[in-house]
Amino acid sequence: MDYFIELFFSGLTRGSIYALIALGYTMVYGIIGLINFAHGEIYMIGAFTALAAATILSFFSLPLPALLFLSLAAAVIWASAYGYTIEKLAYRPLRHAPRLSPLISAIGMSIFLQNYVLLAQTPDFLPFPALIPEFAFLAPYAGVIGSSDLVILLTTAVIMALLSLFIKFTRTGKAMRATAQDRTMAMLVGISVNRVISATFVVGSALAAVGGLLIASHIGQINCFIGFIAGIKAFTAAVLGGIGSIPGAVLGGFILGLTESFATGYVSSDYEDVFAFSLLVLILIFRPAGLLGKAAPEKV
């Protein structure tokens, strides 16, 4: 039973991270209909920035929570900056191009960023400091749930709540929803569509950066290739929940995380990634609209 609960929590932890990244995919898709292939790389950029910040800040012997927050801030700032820049350089000029052009551009961006970090830093794994403090009160349950699991779960929950409020009540959030529904109409009523799209990339990137820092601290190492697999899996989560749907992304993330956790725990860990890929292929073939998405009939 303990093993089951352990797998359950590790599934939730994974799922939270997938959900955080999946939100970026889903928001961007909802607004410009693009699979932002480079989104996984943004997550990697976030994790690397956090590592650089944590390494530099560790010289000043700050307390752990301060270290965590400052690294998080750095990760969020730089990841958002990269997300913003990528949209402006690689996607904005292609807004009226055929559908596949921005996707190819996104793939190019992804390869570029991966190799940029590889060349600037290293292709090897780098150890990542444990930025999340160990809670004493969790010690008796150490075999079942670690403190980083708890922090990740709570952080994700808080972020989801904040995001929902943001989308629902703020001006930018409303503009985002309007633009997602009908870009031309939004433009006509005076919404600056370019700014809304930029905001979407910034918010999505920030979420990915949070995910990047949390999971890097949880696992304890990163390299420049982590974005690819994480990106694909988060995309799977987004599609599973119904791409374009924000609650869908969260649901998809948790389902995928739990599936992976149980499948690797009870079946075989060799095929960890195969489960996710198979799930992706199966959903896209049998229910491309996802669990919470609506199937839109093609306009003739």
Add this chain to the structure above:
Amino acid sequence: MARRTMRLNGRDIGSALLTALWFAFLALPFLAVKINPVEQTVTWRWHAIIYVALAAFLLSLGGSLYRQYRKAHLARKSQNDLSSEQSLFGRLWATRKIRLSLLAALTAAAITFPLLFSTYQTNIMITALIYVMLGLGLNIVVGVAGLLDLGYVAFYAVGAYSYALLNLHFGIGFWSALPISALLAAFFGVILGFPVLRLRGDYLAIVTLGFGEIIRLILENWNAFSKGPSGIANIPRPGFFGLDLTLEGAIIYLYYLMLGLVLFTVFVVNRLQNSRIGRAWFALREDEIACQAMGIDKTRTKLTAFALGATWAGMAGVIFAAKTTFVNPASFTFLESAIILCIVVLGGMGSIIGVVLAALLLILLPEYLRPLADYRMLAFGAVLVAMMVFRPQGLVSRVRRTYVPAGKNIPDE
């Protein structure tokens, strides 16, 4: 018409400065800081930031100039005149005389290559030719039919592993394996294609990517079948009428073989493009719904493209296995698919000569400019983005086929 001079004003310079600052900021945690994981220290590299800022500044100024040029250019030519997109090369290529002499020169160079250069160079050339073949195959799928296949490498793997396994278990030689593997790859193309081809373009891309990764992961983990990550060694090179060739002889032989196969590929792909099927592929790329309304069986046409594309990948796989005499899953990652895609995009979707040029360029350039080799993938990524933004039709856009109808009134061109 008077040539308008282009100049930069203060605003351009200001925005260039801002761009420079912005990119310096972006590069800060990656280029200025080098993390040393062992000693938990960082090395500062401020000079890198200065280079980045300088490059961003100059590129931004260049961008301003380019925009001015475009504006002047577009004022002269009507904006939606599609024919103006034909490149200089494309126009030259369309002239029969130039085309023939270029082809003759190319053929002569190709035939004499192994006689003039070392085995090492010949080996590199074989690799480049394999990519030409892969590029031409993927070109059918992506360039002509407009199906973005990100898992093309799977069929390459199917080809390579079928030869390796058929040889290992049944002692089947190169020449028998070549058609068998091609058929197997085509078969895989149909099997994978069948469920996914009704998906929308971007979903199709992701599903094919998923399939490609699944096949690689299976090869990596199913030890009993594929010998796992360690791969299969001692795959024989192609035999030459039962003669024992020296290593050098075998390589030269493989080179000519590959050259022949590439020519065969060009011949077949060219004929396919200019046929009833080829036209249907192009039309499918343009507008699926209109295609169906014109009586084109969408699924079947797509499947044909998918299977034919896979066939070339299968053959290229066999040659790859025979050339390296060793296969393992590491040769068939997503990056490989991305390189082949890059060849198609750079060459020009649907342009045979463009794809051939792009393959040679992308594979040979990093080989001969060794210092650049490290930056290969970085450049590939940048090329994909830049091509989409600045020149989506590729280096060489497809030469428009013109017809002169038989009959009384011949239209004046």
Add this chain to the structure above:
Amino acid sequence: MNRQEGQSTSDRPVLEVMNLTMDFGGIRALDGFCLRLRQGEIAALIGPNGAGKTTFFNCLTGMYLPTRGELQLFRPDGATRRLNGLRPDKITEQGLARTFQNIRLFPRMTVLENVMIGRHCRTRAGVLGAILRGPAARREEKDTVRISSRILEKIGLAGQLNEFAGNLPYGAQRRLEIARALATEPLILLLDEPAAGMNPQETRELDELICRLRDEGLTILLIEHDMKLVMSLSDHIFVMDYGRKIAEGTPAEVRRNPEVIKAYLGEEESFGPA
């Protein structure tokens, strides 16, 4: 103005649509719609925006799968074909060809190539034929070019054979769509707002073209908002509103129908003496 006399409409039906219903979620776009086309007539389908005209075309050509209803095609050889549930390409093969409200040409293919695509379902050459290019394949290809350029001549685009379709002026693009549809050798030609966006000169040419096609024995069904064109051109008019047929008859009958006037309230001026 009225061209009722001198036409060759027989009473033989070519298409029978019975009780066609199409639901989108909770919205009923077509509600028990019935229609019968006779061989060689020009019929028009009119109605306010959102009445379900294009939805009807989409159901008829297999783009949408109707919820209920019966679609039957009576071929000249006497055979009856049920069109329900056939894929769009199969329906085109059976002899229904259409154009689109928002032009859907293949912009980066030449004018001739666009029409040649229309020949696809009437030709056979496969992959092997393409590669080997045997005598049969070569003959077929030649025929395709010949037939396609003849259609273009008829439609008045023979001078722009090798131009990219996307470069043609608007009116020519609409005509090219008709040419492409004609290349499929249809029994019935379905035109979705063929005169939309055309200037008076282009509309006149279109009017002539459609009449010429009818005189060659083609049955034509068009959706059109240009009432002058509809009234002068049509042998028979169907009026739709809210997914139902509210009236049908000759232009004169329809013009007098109180239901139609009600549906078009505010647009009466288009019904003024033609």
